[in-house]
Amino acid sequence: MTxxxxxxxxxxxxxGPRALLVEVADHHExxxxxxxxxxxxxxxxxxxxxxxxxxxxxxxxxxxxxQLVGGWRPGAVEPPHGxxxxxxxxxxxxxxxxxxxxxxxxEDEVVRRHTGLELVSAFVGFAPGFSYLGGLPEEWxxxxxESPRSRxxxxxxxxxxxxxxxxxxxxxGGWLLLGRTDVTVWDLSQADEPSLLPPGTRxxxxxx
Amino acid sequence: MSLLVTDAGxxxxxxxxxxxxxxxxxxxxxxxxxxxAAALANRLVGNPVSAALLEATLGGLRFRAERAxxxxxxxxxxxxxxxxxxxxxxxxxxxxxxxxxxxxPASDGARCYVAVxxxxxxxxxxxxxxxxxxxxxxxxxxxxxxxxxLGAASGDGPADVVMTAAPHRRRELLLHLGPRADWVADPGSxxxxxxxxxxDSDRVGLRLDGPVVRRARSGELMSEGIVLGAVQLPxxxxxxxxxxxxxxxxxxxxxxxxxxxxxxxxxxxxPGEELVLRLR
Numbered sequence: 001m002t003x004x005x006x007x008x009x010x011x012x013x014x015x016g017p018r019a020l021l022v023e024v025a026d027h028h029e030x031x032x033x034x035x036x037x038x039x040x041x042x043x044x045x046x047x048x049x050x051x052x053x054x055x056x057x058x059x060x061x062x063x064x065x066x067q068l069v070g071g072w073r074p075g076a077v078e079p080p081h082g083x084x085x086x087x088x089x090x091x092x093x094x095x096x097x098x099x100x101x102x103x104x105x106x107e108d109e110v111v112r113r114h115t116g117l118e119l120v121s122a123f124v125g126f127a128p129g130f131s132y133l134g135g136l137p138e139e140w141x142x143x144x145x146e147s148p149r150s151r152x153x154x155x156x157x158x159x160x161x162x163x164x165x166x167x168x169x170x171x172x173g174g175w176l177l178l179g180r181t182d183v184t185v186w187d188l189s190q191a192d193e194p195s196l197l198p199p200g201t202r203x204x205x206x207x208x
Numbered sequence: 209m210s211l212l213v214t215d216a217g218x219x220x221x222x223x224x225x226x227x228x229x230x231x232x233x234x235x236x237x238x239x240x241x242x243x244x245a246a247a248l249a250n251r252l253v254g255n256p257v258s259a260a261l262l263e264a265t266l267g268g269l270r271f272r273a274e275r276a277x278x279x280x281x282x283x284x285x286x287x288x289x290x291x292x293x294x295x296x297x298x299x300x301x302x303x304x305x306x307x308x309x310x311x312x313p314a315s316d317g318a319r320c321y322v323a324v325x326x327x328x329x330x331x332x333x334x335x336x337x338x339x340x341x342x343x344x345x346x347x348x349x350x351x352x353x354x355x356x357x358l359g360a361a362s363g364d365g366p367a368d369v370v371m372t373a374a375p376h377r378r379r380e381l382l383l384h385l386g387p388r389a390d391w392v393a394d395p396g397s398x399x400x401x402x403x404x405x406x407x408d409s410d411r412v413g414l415r416l417d418g419p420v421v422r423r424a425r426s427g428e429l430m431s432e433g434i435v436l437g438a439v440q441l442p443x444x445x446x447x448x449x450x451x452x453x454x455x456x457x458x459x460x461x462x463x464x465x466x467x468x469x470x471x472x473x474x475x476x477x478x479p480g481e482e483l484v485l486r487l488r
Contacts, residue, residue, distance in 0.1 A: 013387035015463030019435045021387040034232070046231040048433030050457050055433025125431055125457030127438060128343050132431075169343075186331055188345065191456040195233045 009070045022069050027122035027134050030054050031199050035050060037065075049199055051132070052206045072177045081117075082121065082200030087166065088208035089157050093177035095145075099126040099159065102142050113140070114178060114205055119164055121201040129168035129186025131197035136162040148174030155181045158204065164205075166197070181208070209275035209427045211324065214308065220342075220350040221411075223330050224260040226343070227336035231439030235345055237436060241411060241475035242319050245283035250322035252280035252300045254366040259327030259359070260337035262350065264477075267314035269322065275296040277358065278325035278366065284317030284476060297481050300366050312329045317377060317476035324368075327462065328469035329359035336391035341411045377471045380484045381449075381466055383469040386439060388429065388461030393422040397466060403447070407479040408432040409455040413440075414474045416483070420445035437466035437474075449474055 010033065011023045024030050034049035037056060042065055045058025059065050081187070091111045100107045119133035136159065144160045149172060152158070156167040158175035167173060168186035185196040198202060213220070223246065226239020226295050240246035247257040255261075262269065267286035273279075280300045281288050284310040288295040291307040301308055303309060311320055339346045350356070389395045398421070406415030421441055434440070438450045440460045449466055450458075451474055467488065468476060477483055 014384075015387045015435050015462065016384045016437065017439045019465075019467070021432065045228040046433075047455060050432040052434040053430070055230070055231075055435070057433070059434050122486035123231060123457070126234060126455065127235040128230075128345055130234050142308070191334060194334065198233060 007075075009075050010068055010072060012066045014062065015055065015057075018059050019055060020059065020062050020069070022054045022056065024052060024099055026052065027051050027132070031120075032074055033072060033123055034199065037069070038104070040068060042068065048125075050125065051123070052059065054140070074147050082198070082202055084202045085196060086190065086204050087181050089179040089181050089205050090208050091179040093157070093179045095158075095176035096178055099142060099176055099178065103140060104116070109180070111207055112117055112162075114159075115207055117204070119203045119205075121197045121199050121203065123196060123199055124197075127168060127171055129195045129197070131149055131185065131195065131199075131201070133164040133197070133203050136164060139164060139187065142176055143172040145176065148172050152177065157181055157185070166168070209358055210329075211358065212272045212274055213270070213350055215268070215270040215355065216350045216352055216354070217264055217266065217403070218221065218271050219265040220357070221263050221339040221341065222260050222330055222347050222350065223263045223338045223354050224336055225258050226338050226452060227334050227340075230334055231433065233422065234339045234343070234456050235334060236342050236453045236456060238346060238402060239342035240319075240338075241386045242283050242321070242472040244472055245475075246321045246323075248298075249282040249321040250282045250327075250365040252282070252316030253278045253323045253325050254300075254323040255323055255325060255363065256363045259323065259363075260330065261321055261323040262356075263313055264320040264322065266318055267311045267320050268318070270308060270309050270310045271356075273305060275358070276305045277301065278302050279309065279312045279319060279322050281311060282323075283319045283321040284314035286320050300476055310358060314478075318478050321474050324358055325397075326361045329357040329395075340453050342455060348447060356392050358376055362400050377476055378470065379482065380470070380486050381473055382486050382488055383464040383466055384438060384488050386462040388466045389463050391423055391425055391429075391461040392441065392463050395463065397421070398485050398486065401485045403485065405477045405479050405481050405483060409477070411451055411477060412451040412456060414477060416444070416447045416449065421447060423445040423461075429459055429461055431457045434458050434462060435465060437468065437471055438462040439464040439466065451475070461480040
């Protein structure tokens with residue numbers, strides 16, 4: 001991470017009277033800022049890190065928080081290291097061949113590459129427990145399907161752009177499906193921590 | 209003891225004040241769309257304002273009280289019948305065990321609230337009894353035959369409030385410019401613009417049909433966190449106001465945010481009605 005001196009203050013935008021959208025360089029910074037703001041004495045209801053922003057919602061005093069965030073620099077506080085999760089996958093997805101063509105490799109090589117990565121949960125969105133796992137190199141980036149599938153099964157392991165995800169439940173979806181896992185990534189009976197892959201979690205996929 | 213629903217109408221759900229605080233895990237906040245109306249219904253029967261009640265879309269709900277209870281109906285104006293005889297709207301009334309309560313179709317407004325002394329005691333999920341209709345966290349939608357358990361009475365006891373008519377309903381939405389207002393060619397043109405409420409509006413969003421808002425820039429925005437009341441501009445150029453069951457992140461620019469005080473205006477806007485936007 002860059003040192004404090006060479007980094008500009010993050011830009012904040014007002015989102016109505018009670019929220020701020022903080023713009024940062026990437027999802028690593030978003031996650032770091034989200035962790036940091038939770039350690040500050042700030043009254044708020046939601047902190048939502050995303051690809052290049054952090055939403056701070058339900059603020060009592062947005063002006064003060066804006067000032068506080070203006071003093072934050074990436075690297076000033078290390079984000080806590082999330083726990084590590086291994087997810088066994090059956091690599092039999094319908095888009096494995098498409099990804100292999102896109103990467104110019106064999107399907108076996110796609111599996112080798114995908115299982116060789118350590119991905120990090122950057123943020124959760126789209127659906128409860130749908131974690132955006134970052135860490136795919138730029139040259140492996142793949143586009144979404146032109147027309148999304150109306151039904152993607154729960155447990156589908158998929159990639160799109162430079163993100164990877166495990167579909168927490170059955171839903172429509174336009175990501176490329178590599179395979180499937182039996183691991184449950186969203187479990188409402190675990191009321192304290194219903195998400196297996198909250199932001200910060202490190203994830204490795206292994207061939208089942 | 210419980211309420212037995214005999215006709216759930218168009219859409220009836222259990223709602224309380226929702227489950228804020230889970231947006232970072234992709235969980236919508238849910239909760240009663242018209243918060244003040246829901247709070248009033250609870251106060252009328254002496255519940256804490258956080259008690260769960262029924263939100264009936266456009267009225268048309270019927271249920272049998274399986275025990276004697278105290279009820280109140282607020283929100284959208286509708287006829288209320290108890291055992292075939294008229295009962296007051298906007299005031300508490302008691303119902304004997306075995307009696308059927310029927311809400312007529314909403315004559316003004318879109319969401320009726322039915323509070324019962326003791327509250328609806330379905331099990332909470334992530335701290336709330338609200339149904340979220342986007343991802344279905346919380347209790348299932350109320351249907352014919354649903355039995356809704358009632359809780360034990362708590363709180364201060366019924367408030368001494370008598371409503372004689374539905375309060376005047378505003379037909380204006382006060383907007384604050386949003387974080388991505390710079391994506392719009394002329395944000396000022398929103399001020400005074402008139403839109404018709406789309407028929408496909410629901411608890412996720414209020415769809416607006418009217419003048420197309422021209423974008424100043426094309427291209428894609430990375431997905432980012434969304435607040436309640438966010439006015440999002442999809443490629444169609446027709447704004448969409450996100451209500452309580454909105455997704456927690458989204459990729460279209462948020463050009464404005466509805467003032468919190470006007471969220472009930474969104475909740476009670478009927479399909480086809482006109483709303484005038486006002487910029488603050």
